[in-house]
Amino acid sequence: MSALTLTLKNAPEQRIDMSALSCHLLKTLSITDIAALTLQSGKRKLRVDELFTIEGSDSQQLVIKNSHEKLDFIGKDLDGGSISVEGDAGAYLAMGMKAGDIKVSGNVGLYAACEMKKGYLEISGNAGDFLGAALPGNKMGMKGGTILVKGDVGQRAGDHMRRGNILIEGNAGDYCGSRMTAGTIAVMGQTGRYLGYAMRRGTLLLWNQPQLSASFNDCGAHTLAFLPILFASFRSLNTKFADVAQSFNRVQRYAGDMSEMGRGEVLVKL
Amino acid sequence: MIINGVSIDATFAEAFPMKATRAIITAQNEKWAMISAQAMTGFATSVIACGCEGAIERVLDPSETPDGRPGVAVMFFAMGGKGLAKQLETRAGQCVLTSPTSALFAGIDGGIRIPLGKNLRYFGDGFQISKLISGKRYWRIPVMDGEFLAEATTGQVDGIGGGNFLVLAESQPQALLACEAAIEEMRKIPNVIMPFPGGVVRSGSKVGSKYKTLGASTNDAFCPTLKGATRSDLSPEIESVMEIVIDGLTKEDIDKAMRVGIQAVCDLGAENGIKRISAGNYGGKLGPFHFHLQEIMA
Secondary structure: OOEEEEEEOOOOOOOEEOHHHOHHHHOOOOHHHHHHOEEEEOOEEEEHHHHEEEEOOEEEEEEEEEEOOOEEOOOOOOEEEEEEEEEOEOOOOOOOOOEEEEEEOOOEOOOOOOOOOOOEEEEOOOEOOOOOOOOOOOOOOOOOOEEEEOOOEOOOOOOOOOOOEEEEOOOEOOOOOOOOOOOEEEEOOOEOOOOOOOOOOOEEEEOOOOOOOOOOEEEEEEEOOHHHHHHHHOOOOOOHHHOHHHOOOEEEEEEEOOOOOOOEEEEEEO | OEEOOEEEOOOEEEEEEEEEEEEEEEOOOHHHHHHHHHHHOOOOOOOOOOOOEEEEEEEEOHHHOOOOOOEEEEEEEEOOHHHHHHHHHHHHHHHHOOOOOOEEEEOOOOOEEEEOOOOHHHHHOOOOEEEEEOOEEEEEEEEOOEEEEEEOEEEEEEEEEEEEEEEEEOOHHHHHHHHHHHHHHHOOOOOEEOOOHHHOEOOOEEEOOOOOOOOEEEOHHHOHHHOOOOOOOOOOOOOEEEEEEEEEOOHHHHHHHHHHHHHHHHHHOHHHOEEEEEOOOOOOOOOOEEEEHHHHHO
């Protein structure tokens, strides 16, 4: 069976809610049924076959071609299967994802992988604000799984993050790791202001010295035994993080945010 | 059956089901991994009074350990899962956590999960940090030499304890030399340990005693100084008997270890004073696993 391929016919005028096209929801549907599904677009509901040309039949391997930044909620609550997005994706990509994997070749919008529970998300371009964060008003962001971003990410990446890994090959915006409860965010590029703002626990692993708030205290230089194990876990990924030359176990450790619980840490490569 | 002049008794070793686990200790170098492993497996010769049977299984190459440092695999066997878990945890806490540069990892991925660093984390007094990496939880516990890294749990599986054979020789040095040769070969076999000092026990026991409070006492039938004083199992030329006890994960593992061990003893042969190989059993009524010497050596 070949992958179910949806090719966007035209750039949409209104934003489109793609949540009905998550693999687990398509398991029992025929291609005719899928074509007849309706997607919310502005105040209208549009049939899938009105928006996309449909090829292939394996709904557990979904390919979205010619994708556009107005396609929101791709892979929402995904519970198995894989989605490959060729082009950009809109907001709320992989929101609440439970299992499976999603790969995006372009850029993605706000709140990607917000409240993600498990699975793997790979973004080849840039990601917007609130990557892996909690939805507004909620207290628990990403709870598991791995996010890999090859480009840059916006502000508040990992806001309220609880567990899992966010790997950023590029730069991170302001407030990276804000209000983190646990988990790991690794940034190879530069980080913005207010890094780890109000973080309670968790690890921010950095390749470059950040601009730290006064509420982070220097704990000195250390060789940490868990780092080789952490880096080894990235080896299977298609990323610079998998490169042995990029791994290290010697870091400068800063504890914070002391204005909060202070059990978090910023580890900077030495 | 006679191999190189050594008579193999038509008898069997009787063994019992036990609960087993394995842990991997790593350190800055092999010396300190070994020191930690020796401490952890100390006073673990027999379940009769030690609470568990434990020993070093083998030295691990850095390429075989989770953190890429030199390591040592240790195994423990106990009569029940609860007792095993308690022994593992107290030994990890007192002997590995305390040992400079050490880290502790699971040695068995499957099975029932029992705590390794899961409760030791409280030593961190709130400063401990959890990391979930590739589905495994690790605890980073701040200690005075840096951080003690311990995997939260390891696997508990069914094992077998009490595989054994006896080496009957014309003199004490000859019996010991033969046992040393056997242990050297047996240590190459994975999934087994020989828990007694140096792998050899000179005080094999029988069940029961004339003293009501004792559950086990000296195996007088194999004590050479009692040849004329008790119903002895020894012929006049036997002056020393030593035993090798084997605990293993499966019957096949123990079979293999016994085969290479007995073969090493037989290779020394009668010309080096080795006269007989026998085994300890309780008439076959107590332990469900029987290791027939002649079948193993056939």
